[in-house]
Amino acid sequence: MIDHAHDLASVQEATERLLTAVAALDNASVARPSRLPGWTVGHILAHLARNADALTNVLDGRLMYVSGEARDADIDRDAPRALDVHLADLRDSDARFRARGAEPADWTRTVELRNGVTDSAARVPFRRWSEVELHHVDLGIGYDLEELPKEFTEREIDFLAERFGGHQDVPSTGLRSDSGRVWTTGGGAPGGPVSVEGTAADLLGWLAGRRDGSALKVTGGTLPALPPL
Missing domain, CATH: 3.30.1050.20 (Nonspecific Lipid-transfer Protein; Chain A)
Structure with missing residues (x-):
């Protein structure tokens, strides 16, 4: 059975690990290629922040992204930012997502994600946990698949x-x-x-x-x- 409260706590732990690791970088690292083809470290950080906002939209019953083109444009726009701006954005967007997730809600309801995909609201926190963990690996900064929590x-x-x-x-x-x-x-x-x-x-x-x-x-x-x- 999915426990959304447990998964929200896991999102917080994973995000803190990510923020601690990213804080040890420098501004030059933002422009360095990541493990994802065509994306820099900055692209991944920008995506993680915007994804938190997108999943907040999902929990609010709004479109996850206005469009695929708008999603990509936001990532490209934000990717070159200074490291401290990325860190602040990641903290703030994570806080918004977890605050929304902590509100009373019907977690059995069906929500819509990208491209018409639907899922139970209760699985949204795990989807965010997945984004944070796998993209932490994608940054290529010393956190690999073997370091992921067993659960x-x-x-x-x-x-x-x-x-x-x-x-x-x-x-x-x-x-x-x-x-x-x-x-x-x-x-x-x-x-x-x-x-x-x-x-x-x-x-x-x-x-x-x-x-x-x-x-x-x-x-x-x-x-x-x-x-x-």
Whole structure:
């Protein structure tokens, strides 16, 4: 069962980790390439701030973003800012999101995200937690998939395995981590079942498009090509 209050607390912890790490950078670091193609560190920081506001919009029943073009323009506009401006924006936008999340609400209601995607309001805090954790890794400043909290890693694998479940381009695929946790995904494409084994970090990296899967053990076929997130 999703516990939105627990996930809001986890968002706060993850954001504090991120802010502490980013505060140790300098202004020159903002323009440095991140691990995401075409994005600098500043692009990721700008995206994280605007995403917090966007998810606040979702909880308020408004459009997440006015448009995809407006979202991209806001990120490009804010990316070159000085580090202290990024830090202040991240703190303020996070505070707004968590304050909205702390208000009494019907957490069983359905909310709309981008591109017509819908979800339970109770899952919105976890979606924000995912943004903070994975993009902290994407910054390329010493926080990697192995440093992610175990609970987050396993729940994000749960989420992504569900997302790709039945996908028409992914054959039936079984996942197994070195801790013994198992998942199934895919099933909409011919072939399989394929078995994929590895550390939880490597499984998450492959599912989330952060690693190529070369460290995974694959039997029953080749490693499936996953659609972009």
